[in-house]
Amino acid sequence: MKVKEAYDKWSESYDSTGNKTRDLEKKVARKILSNYEFDNVIELGCGTGKNTGWLAERSKSVKAIDFSSEMLKIAGAKLNLPNVEFMLADISQKWNIENGFADLIVCSLTLEHISNLNFIFSEGYRTLKENGKFYVCELHPFKQYGGTKANFSLDGNKIELETYTHHFSDYVNAALKNGFTLSEVGEWFDEKDDQSPPRLISFIFKK
Ligand SMILES: C[S@@+](CC[C@H](N)C(=O)[O-])C[C@H]1O[C@@H](n2cnc3c(N)ncnc32)[C@H](O)[C@@H]1O
Numbered sequence: 655m656k657v658k659e660a661y662d663k664w665s666e667s668y669d670s671t672g673n674k675t676r677d678l679e680k681k682v683a684r685k686i687l688s689n690y691e692f693d694n695v696i697e698l699g700c701g702t703g704k705n706t707g708w709l710a711e712r713s714k715s716v717k718a719i720d721f722s723s724e725m726l727k728i729a730g731a732k733l734n735l736p737n738v739e740f741m742l743a744d745i746s747q748k749w750n751i752e753n754g755f756a757d758l759i760v761c762s763l764t765l766e767h768i769s770n771l772n773f774i775f776s777e778g779y780r781t782l783k784e785n786g787k788f789y790v791c792e793l794h795p796f797k798q799y800g801g802t803k804a805n806f807s808l809d810g811n812k813i814e815l816e817t818y819t820h821h822f823s824d825y826v827n828a829a830l831k832n833g834f835t836l837s838e839v840g841e842w843f844d845e846k847d848d849q850s851p852p853r854l855i856s857f858i859f860k861k
Contacts, residue, residue: 657767660815661701661722664806668702668725671806674844678853679762679791680704682842686856687712690787692758698745698774699764703729709760710735717751719743746773751781759788766793766804766817771828779832779861788834788859794841795821796851825857834859 655663668676683705693714700706700718702725710716715737720726721744730740743750746768759778768774778788793802804815826836838858844850 655813655815657816658721660806660813661720662724663808663813665702665722665724665728667806669704669728675763675793675804675853676704678842678844682791682840682854682856683760683762683789684708686791686838686840686858687758687760687789690758690858692756692787694756694758696749696751696756696759696781698759698761699767700729700740701725701763703733705760705762706738707733707735709758710738713737713758715739717741717755719745719749721745745777746770749777749781753780754783755781757783757786759786761789762791763793763804765790765820765825766798767815769818771820771824772831775828775832775834775859778859779834782861784861786861787837788829788861789856790825790859791842791854791856792820792825794852794855795819797853800851822855825855829857829859834861836860 695709695713695716697718700720706718717739719741726740798819803817837860840856841852842854843852
C-alpha cells in the first residue's frame, strides 16, 4: 500500500487509537516551540491537526500541508480557524509558497516517509525568513534500526508503512548543506524508561 493511501485509511483511527509516538511528540513540540515566537508557520505533514491548532493560537497564519485528503478532512473538521490554510500537496514536490514566507517550519513524524531530505531542507531554506527556525521531530534512528515503522491496524491486520531510515548524520548534513545551522537537538524517552532507546529525536535548525 502506498503511503498516501495508507494515511487515507489510517485517518479514521489516527486520533482515537493508542500511539505512544504521536502522544510523546505532541508534548515535545509544545515544550520546545514554547521557547520561540513566530508569526507565519508552515507545517509539513500536518495530518489530523494534532499540532495545527496549537500553532495557530500562537501565530498570525499557518499553512498546513498534507498529501492525504482524508487526514486533512479530519483536521479541517476539528479546526475551523480563519488563520489556517490547509494545502493538499506532496512536500517532496516544489512547495507552492513564496520565498521568505515563514519564521517557523514544523515537521513532525513525516520525514520517515521522505527519501530525499536534501529537497526538504532546500525548500525549507527558500521559504523561511532570515533567522527562521525549522523544527523537526521524528522517530529516533535507534528505533528505526530496531525495525520500528509507522503502523496501524486495519480490519485486524497490522499495516506497516513504507519508510526510509534516516541516520542522525543524514538530518544534520542535509540541513547544513542547505545553509542551516543546528541550534538544538533533543532525544526523548518513554516515560520512566530512559534505559531503552529513545523514541524520538528533535532538532531546531536555524536559517
Ligand atoms: C505520522 S503522520 C503525522 C501527522 C502529524 N504531523 C502528527 O504529528 O500527528 C504523517 C503525515 O505525513 C503525511 N505525509 C507523508 N508523506 C507526505 C508527503 N510526501 N507529502 C505530504 N504529506 C505527507 C501523511 O499523510 C500523514 O498525515
